[in-house]
Amino acid sequence: MLGCLAGLERSWAVLITQLMLPRTPFCALWLSWDSLLGIREPRAYLTTTAKRLIVDRIRRQALEEVHLTELAIFAEAGEGYPSPEQIVATLQALEQIAVALEGVSVKAREAFLLHFLEGQSHAEIATHLGVSTRMVGKYLVQSLSCCLQGVTP
Structure with a gap:
């Protein structure tokens, strides 16, 4: 790129370089090459340049920390979603269960769904279906055995 800029005037070269190259310490030194030749206090110039580099680095680290913090918050918020x-x-497991439950009665299927999906107790299911709690237990055993048969080949 420097060979391409050799034929252009210095002001155009500076303008193009400022637009095309990222701001780095090397670019800053290259662009101020003419002013470097007339430095009376090189130690002070280097000290100022070093301080600015440190400030730039601290700013960049602060931005990185903020970005990483935001990413962590976003990742934590996304943990609750499958x-x-x-x-x-x-969905595949539910399809297998639905196919397996086709072999049981409607009350046994409903008892299975109420117990395992809605978390109802045997007594609540018995009241809902109008049967005894012992019958609810039998329905659940029937349903589970059909599911087990559906899973094993």
Whole structure:
């Protein structure tokens, strides 16, 4: 790129370089090369340049820390949601359960769903279905045995 700029006037070269090259310490030194030749206090110039580099580095680290903090917050917020793979696996498992439960009665299927999906107790299911708690237990055993048969080949 420097060879391409050799034929242009110095002001155009500076303008193009400022637009095309990122701001780095090397670019800053290259752009101020003419002023470097007339420095009376090189130690003071180097000290000022070093201080500015340190300030730039601290600013960049502060921005990185803020960015990493935001990413961590975003990652924590996303933990409560299942991944697409988990959703597909869950849907496949539910399909297998639905196919397995086709072999039981309507009351046994409803008892299974009330107990395992809604978390109701045997007594609540018995009241809902109008049967005894012992019958609810039998319904659950029937449903689970059908699910087990559906899973094993």
